[in-house]
Amino acid sequence: xxxxxxxxxxxxxxxxxxxxxxxxxxxxxxxxxxxxxxxxxxxxxxxxxxxxxxxxxxxxxxxxxxxxxxxxxxxxxxxxxxxxxxxxxxxxxxxxxxxxxxxxxxxxxxxxxxxxxxxxxxxxxxxxxxxxxxxxxxxxxxxxxxxxxxxxxxxxxxxxxxxxxxxxxxxxxxxxxxxxxxxxxxxxxxxxxxxxxxxxxxx
Numbered sequence: 001x002x003x004x005x006x007x008x009x010x011x012x013x014x015x016x017x018x019x020x021x022x023x024x025x026x027x028x029x030x031x032x033x034x035x036x037x038x039x040x041x042x043x044x045x046x047x048x049x050x051x052x053x054x055x056x057x058x059x060x061x062x063x064x065x066x067x068x069x070x071x072x073x074x075x076x077x078x079x080x081x082x083x084x085x086x087x088x089x090x091x092x093x094x095x096x097x098x099x100x101x102x103x104x105x106x107x108x109x110x111x112x113x114x115x116x117x118x119x120x121x122x123x124x125x126x127x128x129x130x131x132x133x134x135x136x137x138x139x140x141x142x143x144x145x146x147x148x149x150x151x152x153x154x155x156x157x158x159x160x161x162x163x164x165x166x167x168x169x170x171x172x173x174x175x176x177x178x179x180x181x182x183x184x185x186x187x188x189x190x191x192x193x194x195x196x197x198x199x200x201x202x203x
Contacts, residue, residue, distance in 0.1 A: 002043050006045060007042075011047075015047055015048060018049065019048055019049045022049065023059070025059045025068070026057060026059060028068065029059055029068045030062075030068065034057075034070040037072040038057075040072045041072065044082065045081075045085075053075040053076070054075055054077055054078035054081060055074050055078050057072060058073060058162075058170060059071075060158055060161050061161045071157075074182070076094055076181040076182030079182055079186065080185065083132070083192070087135070088134060088135055088193045089132050090133045090135055091132070091133045092133075092185065093130065093131055094131075094181035094182075095129055095131075096125050096177050097115060097125070097126050098117070098118065098123035098125055098126060099123035099124045099126055100122075101126075102115070103116075103126075103127060105141075111141070113129060125146055127144065127145050128177075128184045129142060129144070129184060134192070142188040144180075144183065146180075153176075153183075159173075
């Protein structure tokens with residue numbers, strides 16, 4: 001009943017079971033929190049895990065309750081998908097800037113962002129930025145440097161738990177660049193004309 005038209009219950013159930021097989025710790029988590037995370041996937045129409053990177057299901061130690069719960073985290077591709085469904089945003093993209101890239105941006109009356117990736121690629125990530133083109137023709141963008149992204153990461157309960165229990169399944173550890181892109185998109189959302197439902201989902 002909670003699922004949107006583009007996803008079937010059987011498919012979501014199969015995906016959930018695949019996630020448990022990939023990460024057996026999920027099967028040992030509090031069942032209520034696991035079902036709650038799956039329900040959030042259903043309500044938002046996002047697939048957990050897999051190549052799409054829409055969302056992640058992560059074990060999280062709830063020290064207050066003394067149990068392991070499942071935490072639902074929206075990935076950056078999931079956020080882009082949700083934004084496009086709002087109807088107010090024509091396109092939304094996030095890019096990573098690496099050492100050696102030509103990168104310049106400015107705020108103010110004439111806001112601009114210019115990024116030319118280095119031909120040889122690679123190098124340490126220095127910035128991430130997100131650009132949204134709106135239906136009315138406007139453009140909004142947001143830029144974050146690596147230190148700002150790492151500050152957000154370090155305040156994340158999921159990341160703290162992963163470090164404490166030496167878990168490698170946290171996306172901040174295995175997919176830092178993708179999580180950095182999600183972080184800058186999330187900050188950009190504050191300035192975008194999105195629905196209350198979408199804003200709630202991002203929160």
